[in-house]
Amino acid sequence: MGGKNLIIQIYGRNDYQNVKYYFENKIFEKRLISEVICEYLGDGDLYFLVPESLLLIDNPAAQGIDNETLLRLINDKQGFIEYFNKKIESQLVNKNLINKVKIIRMQSVGEFKSQGGSIQLKFNNNLDNISIYLYKDLFSAIPEYDKIFVDLSTGLNFYSTVIVDAIKNIIVYLKIKNYLKTSKEFYLTFSTPIVNNSSVILRYPLNAKTFFEFPKNVQFKNILKFSEIEDNSNKQKLGKEISNNFRDEIKNLEDIFYHTKIGFNAIRFNTPLVFYTSILNIIKNNNEMDIINHIFEILNFIENKKEIKNFGSIIEINRYKLDSVYMMNIFIIISIFSLIKKIIEGSGENTLNNIQKYFTKIYDDLNIPINKIFLNKEIESIKSLNRISNNWRKLVDIKLTFNNQNILKNRISKNIKGSYENRNFLAHSGLEENITYIKKDGENIYLKYNDSDLEKIKNWLKSL
Numbered sequence: 405m406g407g408k409n410l411i412i413q414i415y416g417r418n419d420y421q422n423v424k425y426y427f428e429n430k431i432f433e434k435r436l437i438s439e440v441i442c443e444y445l446g447d448g449d450l451y452f453l454v455p456e457s458l459l460l461i462d463n464p465a466a467q468g469i470d471n472e473t474l475l476r477l478i479n480d481k482q483g484f485i486e487y488f489n490k491k492i493e494s495q496l497v498n499k500n501l502i503n504k505v506k507i508i509r510m511q512s513v514g515e516f517k518s519q520g521g522s523i524q525l526k527f528n529n530n531l532d533n534i535s536i537y538l539y540k541d542l543f544s545a546i547p548e549y550d551k552i553f554v555d556l557s558t559g560l561n562f563y564s565t566v567i568v569d570a571i572k573n574i575i576v577y578l579k580i581k582n583y584l585k586t587s588k589e590f591y592l593t594f595s596t597p598i599v600n601n602s603s604v605i606l607r608y609p610l611n612a613k614t615f616f617e618f619p620k621n622v623q624f625k626n627i628l629k630f631s632e633i634e635d636n637s638n639k640q641k642l643g644k645e646i647s648n649n650f651r652d653e654i655k656n657l658e659d660i661f662y663h664t665k666i667g668f669n670a671i672r673f674n675t676p677l678v679f680y681t682s683i684l685n686i687i688k689n690n691n692e693m694d695i696i697n698h699i700f701e702i703l704n705f706i707e708n709k710k711e712i713k714n715f716g717s718i719i720e721i722n723r724y725k726l727d728s729v730y731m732m733n734i735f736i737i738i739s740i741f742s743l744i745k746k747i748i749e750g751s752g753e754n755t756l757n758n759i760q761k762y763f764t765k766i767y768d769d770l771n772i773p774i775n776k777i778f779l780n781k782e783i784e785s786i787k788s789l790n791r792i793s794n795n796w797r798k799l800v801d802i803k804l805t806f807n808n809q810n811i812l813k814n815r816i817s818k819n820i821k822g823s824y825e826n827r828n829f830l831a832h833s834g835l836e837e838n839i840t841y842i843k844k845d846g847e848n849i850y851l852k853y854n855d856s857d858l859e860k861i862k863n864w865l866k867s868l
Contacts, residue, residue: 408447411553412452412453413437414453414559414567415558415559416458417461418462418491418494420436420558425595428444437555437558441553442504453567454508456509457512458488459477459478460523463520471714475714478712510563512529514526523717526721529721530631530633532631536703536728538570539732543574543577552589554592556592557594571590571610572610572612575612581743583769584615591610592608616671618668618740622734646705646706663684666865667684669866672868675833676834678861679747681852684748695741699738710723711723754851760783763775778833789802796843
């Protein structure tokens with residue numbers, strides 16, 4: 405595959421006709437809109453989303469497909485792809501494009517009958533599942549492309565809702581991990597009704613609002629959540645199987661998510677010195693795709709647990725139904741993990757000037773201007789000190805003067821008790837004078853926390 409342009413189309417039937425399409429002031433005579441867009445762009449890869457229900461779009465008996473073959477195609481993903489690859493090839497005007505085609509099998513929901521009604525497929529499923537698994541199948545592909553076109557002209561209406569939802573969630577993921585922006589261009593396309601064998605293709609930019617916020621109501625030990633409509637006994641049964649088969653992976657993910665929240669809070673509540681400690685080492689020592697792959701392994705495990713019942717003329721496909729909002733929140737946490745890891749890797753030395761320069765830019769990128777104001781205030785205050793030595797000393801000791809030493813010591817002694825120390829830590833951009841150490845080395849001023857204070861700091865950030 406590869407290439408700069410990706411065109412995604414929901415496949416709806418196997419008998420499209422040639423239509424004169426008008427797109428961006430040019431005329432194309434094609435059957436598939438994705439081929440029109442590809443020709444207009446000059447190059448691109450074509451992803452066809454093929455719902456399972458399309459196995460009945462042609463009369464199976466007329467196609468030589470009996471129940472046994474139908475069951476095999478439902479179970480055999482590769483067989484399904486090969487079957488529809490031939491169907492799509494027959495619809496392409498430019499046969500050379502078949503090498504640019506990739507088929508993604510989409511789950512279906514609802515009841516479908518073949519022509520003549522001799523066979524019926526009943527999908528006991530929900531839209532959330534379709535969205536989750538489509539997100540999974542597109543997630544790794546989309547980052548390779550600069551322009552992504554999503555055509556909604558074909559396929560059942562509810563699939564349009566699902567694909568827009570999945571693409572928007574991917575946009576959110578990409579923007580969060582890249583400081584709330586992306587250079588990729590996303591477009592929705594659709595055609596006007598065909599009149600006199602001609603139609604106009606319209607396109608509109610697709611975007612998604614993105615904020616630097618941590619998802620609420622996510623339990624880190626629960627990597628997924630079942631839909632409310634799922635049977636309780638099914639939830640318990642599969643939940644136990646997942647726990648038994650992925651115990652170590654889930655424990656590791658729980659730990660990673662817990663530290664991702666600490667890293668998020670260190671940014672959100674303006675305590676940048678935390679990024680120069682061992683508090684976030686678990687983020688340093690893990691990577692985004694390993695985490696994603698663990699989630700995908702669990703989703704594949706669930707998909708393989710689907711139950712298929714053959715009643716002759718009726719085939720039932722029963723799937724465990726998941727909650728897509730919860731699952732997308734899990735992916736948002738992973739994108740925040742990726743962002744925090746980038747911040748750690750780019751943090752440089754723990755000098756006063758570097759911390760100021762690096763984190764004011766991060767606060768600008770993440771649109772947290774108030775953090776920049778308070779951080780600059782604290783750092784400029786430290787820069788004004790003139791008794792910084794070449795040895796590590798507490799910031800409070802540098803601030804003390806001979807004339808008011810005892811007064812300040814008494815005040816500090818009172819202030820560090822109870823919640824005051826936590827409050828002061830947050831009020832002073834994490835540079836609380838009783839736990840922040842400072843020294844001068846040549847022209848540079850360095851800051852650090854002592855290892856003995858790290859657990860306390862970690863608990864403060866955890867509780868926010």
